[in-house]
Amino acid sequence: MSAGDPAADLTGEVRALEELSLEGLRSVWRARYGAPPALRSPDMLRQILAWRIQAERFGGLDAQTRQSLKRRGEARDLTAGLGEGARLAREWRGR
Known part of the structure; x- marks a missing residue:
């Protein structure tokens, strides 16, 4: 990919999100979306922001x-009827 390549620019923009703290991510969101x-x-927040940036493109x-x-x-909240001490179990591979 060459300099000025839109795909490279997008990749760089999304990768730059990996280095940001929560407050940095909020700042980027605020500047772009309010x-x-x-x-x-x-x-x-990083995943949602990356998705929105890519969705724009x-x-x-x-x-x-x-x-x-x-x-x-x-x-729906499927746990609403569970009382204190309820135990949840799931089946995986028949067990």
Whole structure:
């Protein structure tokens, strides 16, 4: 990739996020999109920010995917009926 290559520029921009602290990531978000989300995880904010930067360049989700996500509805809290001391188990490979 040569200097001035849009793909190289995008890659560099996304890679630069890896070096930023939570406050640095919030600053980038604020400059690009306004008030940042109230996340405390730098990893999560970094991933969302990287996705948004790439979506600006490549167009984000297609209409079919957006429609599919809308059909799924809101997330439900499946733990609401669990009382104190409840134990959760999961099956993996038949065990």
